Each structure stands twice: as structure tokens, then as C-alpha cells.
Amino acid sequence: MKELSEQIQGLCRRAKEASRLLSELSTEKINQALIAIGEELQTRKTVILSANDRDIDSAKIMGLSEAIIDRLFLGEKRFTALLKSLEDIVLLPCPIGETIEQWKRPNGILIKKVRVPIGVIGIIYESRPNVTVDSAALCLKSGNVAILRGGTEAFNTNKELVTAIREGLRKTNIAEDAVILIPTTDRQSIPILCAQRDFIDLLIPRGGKGLIETVMNNAKVPVIKHYQGICHVYIHSEASFEKALDIVLNAKCQRPAVCNAMETLLVDEKIASDFLPLIVSELQNRGVEIRGDEKCLHIMGDRISTATEEDWSTEYLDLILSIKIVSNLDEAINHIHQYGSNHSDAIVTEDPAAAEAFLHKIDSAAVYWNASTRFTDGFEFGFGAEIGISTDKIHARGPMGLKELTSYKYLIYGNGQVRN
Amino acid sequence: MKELSEQIQGLCRRAKEASRLLSELSTEKINQALIAIGEELQTRKTVILSANDRDIDSAKIMGLSEAIIDRLFLGEKRFTALLKSLEDIVLLPCPIGETIEQWKRPNGILIKKVRVPIGVIGIIYESRPNVTVDSAALCLKSGNVAILRGGTEAFNTNKELVTAIREGLRKTNIAEDAVILIPTTDRQSIPILCAQRDFIDLLIPRGGKGLIETVMNNAKVPVIKHYQGICHVYIHSEASFEKALDIVLNAKCQRPAVCNAMETLLVDEKIASDFLPLIVSELQNRGVEIRGDEKCLHIMGDRISTATEEDWSTEYLDLILSIKIVSNLDEAINHIHQYGSNHSDAIVTEDPAAAEAFLHKIDSAAVYWNASTRFTDGFEFGFGAEIGISTDKIHARGPMGLKELTSYKYLIYGNGQVRN
Incomplete structure (x- = not known):
């Protein structure tokens, strides 16, 4: 437990360091990385699909439901869709650096509200392996580091997917730690991850009641839930x-x-x-x-x-x-x-x-x-992509696209102004 | 402890019920309430200032620092400023109902993103009694219910201030539970308040390290910290x-x-x-x-x-x-x-x-x-008011005015559209 805790904390620390580097990259560079990731995934397709076969076999042995096994299954067609969705994300405009508003005050200072990355986003999810690639790509495109904690049943698939993603980052000379997979299926890793206040800026749990409850009960960092729709x-x-x-x-x-x-x-x-x-x-x-x-x-x-x-x-x-x-x-x-x-x-x-x-x-x-x-869907709303659908009211509500994965800061341009 | 827990939970439940009523009120009605609150405060000035005297006396007996006693002190001049700030909030435009964006999709549906209240906001703060009136007024103006947990040292002052606020609400036929003061100085009330996931939508802690740590360690609801500025x-x-x-x-x-x-x-x-x-x-x-x-x-x-x-x-x-x-x-x-x-x-x-x-x-x-x-201040930025300065990156960053106390929802206007 102590060892696991230290391992995860170490990974999160690296994520935080990578986030500073990532926030300074140009859109061109990020897009290059996304293209390189697509190429790596394509190159490693056989390895990834056979890892997925192993996950499916284990799921069958463990007697998981047909529905779960279907969601877990990747296969040729879904693999192609996954690459296509990556290409779509390359084409989306980068939200970072956008001036959301700007105004001048009577004392002459100019205030610009500009869009910036959130920092390090932890995504805790279940089953579907395409979430791994989508989440990583959307986080990268919005200048955020992604720490991924996927479902136990998809562990082998996710490991190969993230290996390809990190290889794509490496080949573009971007810190590989911009995308990190928590390398364990130990359920204790979730509460540990939820407590990394110094390193994680936002947690997005996507899943059923059990997962959401675990995150809610242990989170020491902000959470945006992607919970149920009644x-x-x-x-x-x-x-x-x-x-x-x-x-x-x-x-x-x-x-x-x-x-x-x-x-x-x-x-x-x-x-x-x-x-x-x-x-x-x-x-x-x-x-x-x-x-x-x-x-x-x-x-x-x-x-x-x-x-x-x-x-x-x-x-x-x-x-x-x-x-x-x-x-x-x-x-x-x-x-x-x-x-x-x-x-x-x-x-x-x-x-x-x-x-x-x-x-x-x-x-x-x-x-x-x-x-x-x-x-109610990021694509149907015209956002071009979505990391999921927030059921919370703070920060982002409903479909979350790239903009919803950003924060902002104020840049103030003066000429020596001081306060009276 | 169990009794305290049940008492606070009961108050929070009433807050949640009031929040549904509050979200349906017109701006005119809310402004009427704010004006009535100002009148009540004026009427009860002597009672409020003498409650403040009692708090100051206790603070001196307890040997609190000059700085704390100064922040705690209300007095004629600050009382007038407090009423003035309430009048200013009446004059501010109401953010609720504003269409932030709207667009039409190729299938003909019209999507409107409109500003709505967050719901129930818990504010946990220290010392300064003007925060009680400011927070209540800003929450009301943005359609939110305020649950206030002020500092122990200002308890008598806060109690009288909130009595006046609730009387103002009552006289305008608005649910008094739109503003609730946690009626205890028991420090255990803070962790209990922080755990009210079913009833509180957002917690805003304003204060020093001790207070912020307590909230962070116990919060089961979203938190926007107003923490230190180095x-x-x-x-x-x-x-x-x-x-x-x-x-x-x-x-x-x-x-x-x-x-x-x-x-x-x-x-x-x-x-x-x-x-x-x-x-x-x-x-x-x-x-x-x-x-x-x-x-x-x-x-x-x-x-x-x-x-x-x-x-x-x-x-x-x-x-x-x-x-x-x-x-x-x-x-x-x-x-x-x-x-x-x-x-x-x-x-x-x-x-x-x-x-x-x-x-x-x-x-x-x-x-x-x-x-x-x-x-870095809501007034200097031109927001007309501020509930404080967020040191977090989720939802609101920097000075928080009325807009930052809102969420949004999507209204979708169709003509029978279904998804393919």
C-alpha cells in the first residue's frame, strides 16, 4: 500500500512537471504530436488488437456480462473509428490562448481574459478502450496532461494504447509524461489518485455508481462527475x-x-x-x-x-x-x-x-x-468532440468539449498604474 | 455530535428547498428583497452594533490579536459602507437568464446556453461581519441560497445581521431559508457542513490555512478556495x-x-x-x-x-x-x-x-x-462586487463577481427532431 502510494505519487509529480512544458507548446507542435500518435497506433495495431483479445478472453473467463464484453471489444472497425476521431481532433481549433474578453478600465489598465489549460487532469473510467485515446488526445489538444486510470478489464489494451501514445509524444520531442497510464489494476490506486492534491488539478470520473462513489468519497481535488442520466x-x-x-x-x-x-x-x-x-x-x-x-x-x-x-x-x-x-x-x-x-x-x-x-x-x-x-452529446452540439457529459453544475455542465477542458487567467497591461 | 449533524442537515435540506423557489423569482422581486434587507438592517442598527460590541468584548477577554479585533469591529462608518454596498448590488444587472450563446444545428435544432443559479452555496469564513451581508446579497442577486458559517468571534454580530436579512426576505414574501446562518460556534459544524452532498452545490471557504485545510479534508461537494496570495x-x-x-x-x-x-x-x-x-x-x-x-x-x-x-x-x-x-x-x-x-x-x-x-x-x-x-479585485476589475478571489482553476479564477456565482444550462428548441 505504501509502495503503491509512492509509485502513484511519483507518476503524478512527473505529470505536473510535464504540464508546465506542455502549456508552452504551440498548436502546430501539439497537432504534430497527435498525428505522430495516430501513426504509432496504426503501426502497433496488431499488438494492440491482440492485447485486446487477451482482455476479452479474461473477461469471458471471469464471466463478465455480454454488455461489458461488447464495450471492451476493440476490433478493426472500432480501431479505424478511433484513428478517425484522432484525425478530427487535429482539425479542431485549439482553444488555448484565445482572448475570451478584454476591456479597459478608467485608470487605463487593459484586462484580457485568456483561455489557458487546466493543468493535470485525472480521468477514471471503465471498459471502453477508445476513451483512452480520446481522453489523451482531447487533453493534449487543450494543453492538459492526462493521467488515465482505465478499467481493470481493459488493462492490457490500455497499456498498449498508451505505449503507442507515449511513443508518438517521444517522436515529436514532447515530454512522454504528458500522458500517463496508472500501471496497475489494484483498486486501491483510485483513492490514492483522488488524494493527489499537489499534482492533479481536476478529476473526471466516468462510470457507474460504484466508481463515482469511490471518487466522491476520496477526492481531495476538484471533481467533475460524468454520472447517470435518468x-x-x-x-x-x-x-x-x-x-x-x-x-x-x-x-x-x-x-x-x-x-x-x-x-x-x-x-x-x-x-x-x-x-x-x-x-x-x-x-x-x-x-x-x-x-x-x-x-x-x-x-x-x-x-x-x-x-x-x-x-x-x-x-x-x-x-x-x-x-x-x-x-x-x-x-x-x-x-x-x-x-x-x-x-x-x-x-x-x-x-x-x-x-x-x-x-x-x-x-x-x-x-x-x-x-x-x-x-445531449458533444458532436450533436457541434463541439467537434467530447470527453463526456458533466452531470455537475460547477465549471462545465452537459457535453464537455475542448473549451470545457480549459481554465482562464487575466493578463493586465498597465503603464505604471497603482491603486489609490 | 449526532444531534448537531441532524440539525445542520435539516438546515441544509431547507436551503435546498428554498433554492428551487428562489430560482423562479424575477429580478424585480430579488431587488425588492435586497432593498427590504437594507431597511431591516437600518432599523436594527442599534441591536446589531451592540451585538458587535459584545463580540469585541469577548475577543478582548480571549486575548485575540489587534488585527482580528479590527477586522471584527463594525461601527457606524463600516455599517454605512455595508448598506451602501447592498445598494450597489441592487443596481447591478442580474446575470440570471442571460443567453450566453446560441446557435442552430444543421438539423434545425436551436441550442441556447443560458445562465442559471448554482443552487445552494455554503460560505465558510472568518472575522469580518460585512462578509455576511455581502455574501448573502451576492448569492440572492445571482439566485443562489446562501448557507453562512461565519467566524466564532463574530457570532453575535452575524446572528443579528442574518436575523435582519431573513426579516427582509419575510417581508418580501420570499422563503427566509434563502439565507441561513449555521447557528453554532461548534467547530465540528464545519466538517458536517462540508459533507452535505445532497443539499450543497458549492462551498466557498475564505480564510487562513487552518480553515482551508479543514474544508479541503472534509469536502464531499465542489469547493472553490479563496486562499492565500504569495x-x-x-x-x-x-x-x-x-x-x-x-x-x-x-x-x-x-x-x-x-x-x-x-x-x-x-x-x-x-x-x-x-x-x-x-x-x-x-x-x-x-x-x-x-x-x-x-x-x-x-x-x-x-x-x-x-x-x-x-x-x-x-x-x-x-x-x-x-x-x-x-x-x-x-x-x-x-x-x-x-x-x-x-x-x-x-x-x-x-x-x-x-x-x-x-x-x-x-x-x-x-x-x-x-x-x-x-x-486583483472584483471592484477594480469592474465587476461591481465580489464575493472574493478564487485561487483555484476550476469554474472561476481570480475575482468572483455575480457571473462567477452562476452555472448554465442548455435549452434546445426543436420541431420533432430525432437522432439518426
């Missing part, structure tokens, strides 16, 4: 059924395993007896299991099962949907307030006043009027 | 001596007890034998104790005392100054990197290239070229 769609009494059907089916079925998928449908009771049979048929045709409240059961009978109290706060990440009939807009808002996770929620209505009240009162990162919750 | 002024070889003298004297002597005052002067060795005797005379004429490194001693002899290693990382907050002679710009930058606190640092030079290198490489909230570090 997303709602509320079908108001003045909804267009056509839009409602499209949006509900998209929000639930298009990709149920992601955080911006809908978990609970709220239906206004004025239209419930008309709308519910339509949407339930369509959902069931797509294999969705429906769990309704008492009012739903009253309309749908034994075609659906019963929702328990627990259902309202469950992120299924699966083809399961809870449905509640609400008597009006206020009840819908109160339900979301009580059970939601402040991620993404939508109203479907043709009534602008109801829509504006919903948009104003729902305290979520993204609030939708007549659109699917599935748009 | 501020440097570097006199470059190409400095104008006239500007250098003005800036050094201002940064050190104008108000030595604040975080943006200079603590260490760095002098380029090329000009040291000319500049040092000048500035040391001026500083000593103003009662400043000088502690120099070996090279300084070589020039100044026994006119100054010796700086120890500890001096370079000490925030004196007093008429004491450490001086180091550096061989060039890089050594100055490295010294600030090693010993600074990322608060405010200045270069004095007529050489634009040296200035730009300094501005670029120094990683502090405010970096100055030919101006005094004393300008």
Missing part, C-alpha cells in the same frame, strides 16, 4: 402525437445503453387513454419492456407490468421503460425534480407557454422542447 | 525605475493585510546595485521590514535582515517583504513557479518581449505588466 420525456396535453411517437421511440430505442436515453415517460392524463395504447404498441414491437404506474395499468391492463417506487430512480440503460401518468405540467416538473438526475429532459407540446415553463423550471444540463434527449 | 513583483533589467518604485511601494504598503499585496520582490541582478538601495530606503521609510537573500545582503549589508527558505513561501499580510536577486527572467519565472500561490504576480519592464514571456509563462489568476498586484 432522462424523462413528458408528453403534454397539447402534444403532437406524431412528434411524440418519433421522440419517444428515438429517446428509448435508438441506443438504450447510453446516458442520454430516456428512462421514464411521463404522459399527461388528458391524452393518456389516446396516446398510451399507440406508444406502448410501438415500444413493445421494438422489444421494450414497459413498467407503468397504477393509472397506466388501468388503461393498459396486463399488457404492461407494474412500476415500483425504485423504478422512478433507476437508469436501466436497457430496453426497459417506466411510464407514469401525471395530472398536469406541475406534476411532471415535480416528478423530474424528485427523481431526475439533472441530465436531459424533454417536453413534447405545441403550447409555447407550457414549453417555456418546462424549459425554465427543469434544472437539467439540457432541457428539450420537441426534440429527443439523445442530442 | 504575490511577486519582478523588476526586470529593462524596468523604468520610476514605475518600479511606484508599483513596489503600492503593492507592499497600500494595504499589506490583503491577499493581493506583494510578499516577495524579485530584482534582476543587472540593475540590483542601482535599484535596491533606492527601493529599500523608500520601503524602510514606510516601516517595512526587509529580508533579503545573500546577494541582497551583499549589496545592502546590515541595513536588511536575512531571508530564510521559509520566507519565500510565507504570506506575511504585514509590513514585511522578502527580496531576492535573480539572474534573469527565467530564474524569476522559476522562483514564482516554485513558491507562488497562483494568485497575482507582476513584471515591471519596458521590454515587450520579456513582458509577453512573463505573461504567458506565469500560471496565476492575474499576471501584470507594469501595474500593481493590488488591482
Whole structure:
């Protein structure tokens, strides 16, 4: 334990040193590094994919779920996508150095607020190996050092990926410690990492309840959580059924395993007896299991099962949907307030006043009027990339792109001014 | 302990409930409340000032320092200033609801990024009673609930101030729990407050090392520290001596007890034998104790005392100054990197290239070229108010005004759009 602690602290110290060098590099140099990393990954593809095979084999032996094994799997197609995403990041404008605002004060000093890197960012995540490359590339592009603590099940894959990344940095004469993988699967490494106040400027945990709790309970540095999405769609009494059907089916079925998928449908009771049979048929045709409240059961009978109290706060990440009939807009808002996770929620209505009240009162990162919750995404928002979706309210909320990975400082230009 | 814990948790729960109500109020209503609070404070002036007298008496009996007693003292003049500052906050534009950015995506959805309150902000501070009123008013104006945990020594004063504030809220029909004072001087209340993850969205500790450490070690919610300023002024070889003298004297002597005052002067060795005797005379004429490194001693002899290693990382907050002679710009930058606190640092030079290198490489909230570090202040920056000066890099850096007390959310306007 003491040894592990010292090992991790040593790595974090090196990361902090690298961060000072990194903050002084030009955009051209960073882009050169990203291109070199792409080439290294390409060169080492066979080694990386066979490391991934080993991880998959271990996962099967350990009896991990099909879903986890699927997320863990890299393969040719995903490898190509990973390289493509790296190329896209090269093309994005560099946020660093941008003057966000500038103004002159009556005493003549000029104040410039300019964008700077945050410093050292620790990313703690699970399963998907593409997160390793994406996180490293986004951190580099925004002038930040990345300390990566990936999932145990992807350890071999991540090790080979980071070897390639560091080789790309080395070949561009950039400090390799700009990207560091915590080289252990020991779970104790997470609390140790979370305590490195002197060396880490920000922690981003991406994952399930267990991981997030561990980070929250141990963090001595700022944290931006990428946590669960218990997303709602509320079908108001003045909804267009056509839009409602499209949006509900998209929000639930298009990709149920992601955080911006809908978990609970709220239906206004004025239209419930008309709308519910339509949407339930369509959902069931797509294999969705429906769990309704008492009012739903009253309309749908034994075609659906019963929702328990627990259902309202469950992120299924699966083809399961809870449905509640609400008597009006206020009840819908109160339900979301009580059970939601402040991620993404939508109203479907043709009534602008109801829509504006919903948009104003729902305290979520993204609030939708007549659109699917599935748009809460850095690419769909036009950010060109994303490191994930913040469910916190401090620093960055919702999709986090390059800008959200930056801080700022004030540069003050004077001519000898002093304060009276 | 259990009782205290339950009491504080109960207060925080009420704060969270009030925050939902507060976020729905109009600017007019909030301004009415601020005006009513001013009237209540005026009405209760005698009660408040006599509570302050009791605090001062206790402080004297406890043998607290003159500096603490001075900060604790309210009195007629400061009371008037406090009311004036409240009036100023009424006049400031409300940041809530502002559309920060908006854009349309190719699929037709309109994305608006709008400013919203953070929610519940816990402010943990020491001594000065005006912080109680300022913090409450700034939180209210930005739609946030304030939970205040003031210093033990100001407990009676704070209790009366918050009674007036809550009475002002009550008379405007706003939930009184929009401003809550933790009604105990028990030090255990701080760690308990820091752990209220379900109810507090942000903690702002303002104070010395002990307070900041307690908060950092116990926080389970986001923290923005208002910590120390070990501020440097570097006199470059190409400095104008006239500007250098003005800036050094201002940064050190104008108000030595604040975080943006200079603590260490760095002098380029090329000009040291000319500049040092000048500035040391001026500083000593103003009662400043000088502690120099070996090279300084070589020039100044026994006119100054010796700086120890500890001096370079000490925030004196007093008429004491450490001086180091550096061989060039890089050594100055490295010294600030090693010993600074990322608060405010200045270069004095007529050489634009040296200035730009300094501005670029120094990683502090405010970096100055030919101006005094004393300008790091919400009022001097033109924010109209400040809750303090963040020494962190996440969310807000440097002076925090009303905007820095906000978060944002995305409102997405569609017409039935779904994701492919």
C-alpha cells in the first residue's frame, strides 16, 4: 500500500512537471504530436488488437456480462473509428490562448481574459478502450496532461494504447509524461489518485455508481462527475402525437445503453387513454419492456407490468421503460425534480407557454422542447468532440468539449498604474 | 455530535428547498428583497452594533490579536459602507437568464446556453461581519441560497445581521431559508457542513490555512478556495525605475493585510546595485521590514535582515517583504513557479518581449505588466462586487463577481427532431 502510494505519487509529480512544458507548446507542435500518435497506433495495431483479445478472453473467463464484453471489444472497425476521431481532433481549433474578453478600465489598465489549460487532469473510467485515446488526445489538444486510470478489464489494451501514445509524444520531442497510464489494476490506486492534491488539478470520473462513489468519497481535488442520466420525456396535453411517437421511440430505442436515453415517460392524463395504447404498441414491437404506474395499468391492463417506487430512480440503460401518468405540467416538473438526475429532459407540446415553463423550471444540463434527449452529446452540439457529459453544475455542465477542458487567467497591461 | 449533524442537515435540506423557489423569482422581486434587507438592517442598527460590541468584548477577554479585533469591529462608518454596498448590488444587472450563446444545428435544432443559479452555496469564513451581508446579497442577486458559517468571534454580530436579512426576505414574501446562518460556534459544524452532498452545490471557504485545510479534508461537494496570495513583483533589467518604485511601494504598503499585496520582490541582478538601495530606503521609510537573500545582503549589508527558505513561501499580510536577486527572467519565472500561490504576480519592464514571456509563462489568476498586484479585485476589475478571489482553476479564477456565482444550462428548441 505504501509502495503503491509512492509509485502513484511519483507518476503524478512527473505529470505536473510535464504540464508546465506542455502549456508552452504551440498548436502546430501539439497537432504534430497527435498525428505522430495516430501513426504509432496504426503501426502497433496488431499488438494492440491482440492485447485486446487477451482482455476479452479474461473477461469471458471471469464471466463478465455480454454488455461489458461488447464495450471492451476493440476490433478493426472500432480501431479505424478511433484513428478517425484522432484525425478530427487535429482539425479542431485549439482553444488555448484565445482572448475570451478584454476591456479597459478608467485608470487605463487593459484586462484580457485568456483561455489557458487546466493543468493535470485525472480521468477514471471503465471498459471502453477508445476513451483512452480520446481522453489523451482531447487533453493534449487543450494543453492538459492526462493521467488515465482505465478499467481493470481493459488493462492490457490500455497499456498498449498508451505505449503507442507515449511513443508518438517521444517522436515529436514532447515530454512522454504528458500522458500517463496508472500501471496497475489494484483498486486501491483510485483513492490514492483522488488524494493527489499537489499534482492533479481536476478529476473526471466516468462510470457507474460504484466508481463515482469511490471518487466522491476520496477526492481531495476538484471533481467533475460524468454520472447517470435518468432522462424523462413528458408528453403534454397539447402534444403532437406524431412528434411524440418519433421522440419517444428515438429517446428509448435508438441506443438504450447510453446516458442520454430516456428512462421514464411521463404522459399527461388528458391524452393518456389516446396516446398510451399507440406508444406502448410501438415500444413493445421494438422489444421494450414497459413498467407503468397504477393509472397506466388501468388503461393498459396486463399488457404492461407494474412500476415500483425504485423504478422512478433507476437508469436501466436497457430496453426497459417506466411510464407514469401525471395530472398536469406541475406534476411532471415535480416528478423530474424528485427523481431526475439533472441530465436531459424533454417536453413534447405545441403550447409555447407550457414549453417555456418546462424549459425554465427543469434544472437539467439540457432541457428539450420537441426534440429527443439523445442530442445531449458533444458532436450533436457541434463541439467537434467530447470527453463526456458533466452531470455537475460547477465549471462545465452537459457535453464537455475542448473549451470545457480549459481554465482562464487575466493578463493586465498597465503603464505604471497603482491603486489609490 | 449526532444531534448537531441532524440539525445542520435539516438546515441544509431547507436551503435546498428554498433554492428551487428562489430560482423562479424575477429580478424585480430579488431587488425588492435586497432593498427590504437594507431597511431591516437600518432599523436594527442599534441591536446589531451592540451585538458587535459584545463580540469585541469577548475577543478582548480571549486575548485575540489587534488585527482580528479590527477586522471584527463594525461601527457606524463600516455599517454605512455595508448598506451602501447592498445598494450597489441592487443596481447591478442580474446575470440570471442571460443567453450566453446560441446557435442552430444543421438539423434545425436551436441550442441556447443560458445562465442559471448554482443552487445552494455554503460560505465558510472568518472575522469580518460585512462578509455576511455581502455574501448573502451576492448569492440572492445571482439566485443562489446562501448557507453562512461565519467566524466564532463574530457570532453575535452575524446572528443579528442574518436575523435582519431573513426579516427582509419575510417581508418580501420570499422563503427566509434563502439565507441561513449555521447557528453554532461548534467547530465540528464545519466538517458536517462540508459533507452535505445532497443539499450543497458549492462551498466557498475564505480564510487562513487552518480553515482551508479543514474544508479541503472534509469536502464531499465542489469547493472553490479563496486562499492565500504569495504575490511577486519582478523588476526586470529593462524596468523604468520610476514605475518600479511606484508599483513596489503600492503593492507592499497600500494595504499589506490583503491577499493581493506583494510578499516577495524579485530584482534582476543587472540593475540590483542601482535599484535596491533606492527601493529599500523608500520601503524602510514606510516601516517595512526587509529580508533579503545573500546577494541582497551583499549589496545592502546590515541595513536588511536575512531571508530564510521559509520566507519565500510565507504570506506575511504585514509590513514585511522578502527580496531576492535573480539572474534573469527565467530564474524569476522559476522562483514564482516554485513558491507562488497562483494568485497575482507582476513584471515591471519596458521590454515587450520579456513582458509577453512573463505573461504567458506565469500560471496565476492575474499576471501584470507594469501595474500593481493590488488591482486583483472584483471592484477594480469592474465587476461591481465580489464575493472574493478564487485561487483555484476550476469554474472561476481570480475575482468572483455575480457571473462567477452562476452555472448554465442548455435549452434546445426543436420541431420533432430525432437522432439518426
